[in-house]
Amino acid sequence: MDHSVLANSIRHNGIGHHPLGAGSYYFKDNLVGWLCDRVGEAQIRIFIGAQPNSSPHMGNICNIATAFALGQQLQTAGKVVCVCFDVVDTAPTPELDGNQQIDGVTYQRSLRWSQADQVHLGQFKEILAEFSRTSGVAFAVRKQAEILASTVALEHLRNIISHRAQLGALLSPTTGHIGIHAACPVDACGLSDKGGIRNRYLENDNILFHCPVHGDFAISLRDPQQAARLELNTPMPNLLRNLLFGTDPAAHWIQVIGADYAGFYQEQLLWRPIGAGDIRLEKLPLIVYSPQILDWSGVKLSKSLYVEPSAYSYLRGTNLEYMLSYELLRASGLTLEHIYRVGYHWIDQPRKLFRAYSIYHLHDLLTAAKDNAKLSPLEDTEKNDG
Numbered sequence: 251m252d253h254s255v256l257a258n259s260i261r262h263n264g265i266g267h268h269p270l271g272a273g274s275y276y277f278k279d280n281l282v283g284w285l286c287d288r289v290g291e292a293q294i295r296i297f298i299g300a301q302p303n304s305s306p307h308m309g310n311i312c313n314i315a316t317a318f319a320l321g322q323q324l325q326t327a328g329k330v331v332c333v334c335f336d337v338v339d340t341a342p343t344p345e346l347d348g349n350q351q352i353d354g355v356t357y358q359r360s361l362r363w364s365q366a367d368q369v370h371l372g373q374f375k376e377i378l379a380e381f382s383r384t385s386g387v388a389f390a391v392r393k394q395a396e397i398l399a400s401t402v403a404l405e406h407l408r409n410i411i412s413h414r415a416q417l418g419a420l421l422s423p424t425t426g427h428i429g430i431h432a433a434c435p436v437d438a439c440g441l442s443d444k445g446g447i448r449n450r451y452l453e454n455d456n457i458l459f460h461c462p463v464h465g466d467f468a469i470s471l472r473d474p475q476q477a478a479r480l481e482l483n484t485p486m487p488n489l490l491r492n493l494l495f496g497t498d499p500a501a502h503w504i505q506v507i508g509a510d511y512a513g514f515y516q517e518q519l520l521w522r523p524i525g526a527g528d529i530r531l532e533k534l535p536l537i538v539y540s541p542q543i544l545d546w547s548g549v550k551l552s553k554s555l556y557v558e559p560s561a562y563s564y565l566r567g568t569n570l571e572y573m574l575s576y577e578l579l580r581a582s583g584l585t586l587e588h589i590y591r592v593g594y595h596w597i598d599q600p601r602k603l604f605r606a607y608s609i610y611h612l613h614d615l616l617t618a619a620k621d622n623a624k625l626s627p628l629e630d631t632e633k634n635d636g
């Protein structure tokens with residue numbers, strides 16, 4: 251069967267609907283006012299993060315645009331805002347056998363060990379700088395080492411480790427171990443036990459890591475410089491971050507995260523550990539989910555690590571190719587400012603924020619932004635579905 255013919259044979263009337271339900275019902279008119287009511291502090295820090303393992307695609311860029319648009323509207327409401335971009339440079343390097351099995355244990359070499367993150371980090375910084383200029387919101391870039399090399403972070407980490415039996419079962423359902431690892435210090439090795447399977451936690455706050463080639467090496471949790479070498483699996487920094495944010499006396503943090511992390515993931519891997527007993531927070535997490543950008547099948551545009559090289563070949567050479575990378579966007583005639591305008595519209599009219607967008611509909615919105623037209627000109631009236 252020719253699937254392209256089948257897909258193209260489906261026609262629609264071009265009318266986008268905004269049925270109101272759940273978040274889009276309760277926050278449809280005023281998300282910024284709700285957030286300001288939750289935040290007593292004048293200083294707000296907006297967290298965003300990404301693994302710089304590919305050129306930023308439309309999903310990444312829309313997430314960043316949404317964060318700055320939220321920041322601009324919070325500043326208009328009287329807050330002082332900074333967008334903080336966390337570089338998840340401890341993620342695996344796709345080109346270096348991202349994940350390899352040795353004696354039944356999975357090892358990785360991180361982006362920061364291979365320095366593969368540098369290739370794409372420049373593009374992320376360019377995008378941040380441009381959105382900062384457009385929005386008037388300041389930004390900062392933080393690497394994992396900077397986050398871990400603080401005494402407060404290490405205090406929280408030691409607390410997590412002391413509850414590792416309970417938290418390992420919650421945060422790593424397949425292994426039961428908490429996902430702390432570190433690259434083997436031997437030059438040109440860099441292997442790290444991704445699941446923390448063979449770690450030993452010593453009484454003196456040392457973690458003994460194991461390299462399958464070079465044996466054991468220790469990192470002290472009392473030494474911020476050593477601890478800067480730690481690498482954490484996604485649910486771990488998520489929990490650690492929320493502990494840091496929830497106890498930060500200087501600012502209130504709002505996280506802007508892609509909507510693929512909403513729902514079951516966050517409920518089980520963040521809210522459950524926070525509610526599990528010994529973890530206490532003064533300020534509960536405040537998370538705004540940015541709309542997912544979906545391909546033809548309804549799945550999010552994915553990072554290069556998880557897709558075949560031939561993925562999205564149906565977009566190559568079409569006028570939607572720019573969705574796949576920042577380089578292609580720059581060559582398309584559409585700009586970051588057009589994307590920002592769409593993101594601003596989502597925050598300004600939040601009933602349009604609590605939903606996903608197909609690449610086809612997003613293209614219509616971006617084209618309208620470029621033509622200085624009203625966004626979503628073909629919208630139907632909204633209906634209460636909730």
Ligand SMILES: [Zn+2]
Nearest residue numbers: 434439461464
């Ligand atoms: Zn080694």
